[in-house]
Amino acid sequence: SQQGEEDPQALSIQEGENATMNCSYKTSINNLQWYRQNSGRGLVHLILIRSNEREKHSGRLRVTLDTSKKSSSLLITASRAADTASYFCATDGGNAGKSTFGDGTTLTVKP
Amino acid sequence: DAGVIQSPRHEVTEMGQEVTLRCKPISGHNSLFWYRQTMMRGLELLIYFNNNVPIDDSGMPEDRFSAKMPNASFSTLKIQPSEPRDSAVYFCASSQGYQPQHFGDGTRLSIL
Numbered sequence: 001s002q003q004g005e006e007d008p009q010a011l012s013i014q015e016g017e018n019a020t021m022n023c024s025y026k027t028s029i030n031n032l033q034w035y036r037q038n039s040g041r042g043l044v045h046l047i048l049i050r051s052n053e054r055e056k057h058s059g060r061l062r063v064t065l066d067t068s069k070k071s072s073s074l075l076i077t078a079s080r081a082a083d084t085a086s087y088f089c090a091t092d093g094g095n096a097g098k099s100t101f102g103d104g105t106t107l108t109v110k111p
Numbered sequence: 112d113a114g115v116i117q118s119p120r121h122e123v124t125e126m127g128q129e130v131t132l133r134c135k136p137i138s139g140h141n142s143l144f145w146y147r148q149t150m151m152r153g154l155e156l157l158i159y160f161n162n163n164v165p166i167d168d169s170g171m172p173e174d175r176f177s178a179k180m181p182n183a184s185f186s187t188l189k190i191q192p193s194e195p196r197d198s199a200v201y202f203c204a205s206s207q208g209y210q211p212q213h214f215g216d217g218t219r220l221s222i223l
Contacts (some may be wrong), residue, residue, distance in 0.1 A: 037134055100156070
């Protein structure tokens with residue numbers, strides 16, 4: 001099974017609301033990354049958080065990491081219709097850059 | 112930079128035919144990954160190369176699948192013979208060391 005598991009599988013919100021997605025993983029990691037995938041496109045890297053970091057911000061994105069619980073969350077504040085996409089977490093155990101991806105959360109932001 | 116370039120973007124072929132997917136990684140990246148994405152199985156890592164050498168091909172589903180990286184700027188994923196269950200979107204990604212991966216826009220493969 002995949003290393004990372006996102007929760008929820010699908011999320012639908014109104015524009016302006018915040019969206020929170022969670023990721024759980026099973027083994028020790030060096031870092032955890034979040035990617036976004038628009039329909040019909042490849043994944044795009046959003047943010048990377050290292051195992052010794054607890055929180056990281058990038059624009060409207062906030063990522064937290066709890067290594068004791070082997071979990072991470074991605075918060076998108078003040079969501080926009082353009083944020084509609086699938087979001088994946090990926091864990092990197094340090095094996096030559098190989099990352100293991102979860103099944104993703106599909107976010108729909110209604111205008 | 113042009114990003115990771117995959118070709119073709121779409122491929123429709125009949126069962127039993129040979130399929131070749133192509134990937135040009137970002138210049139300077141030393142790792143290359145091939146993934147398959149389906150609704151049922153999500154995103155699966157098929158194989159990855161480091162400095163043109165296959166490091167882990169444990170995700171390659173069967174002997175019908177093969178991948179090569181003859182040089183740092185080109186890789187192919189070949190399926191021979193193809194089967195309907197191979198229908199999926201195939202992604203190529205590249206990275207430099209432990210930096211995040213850059214994905215191409217994928218090849219949507221349909222085997223009839």
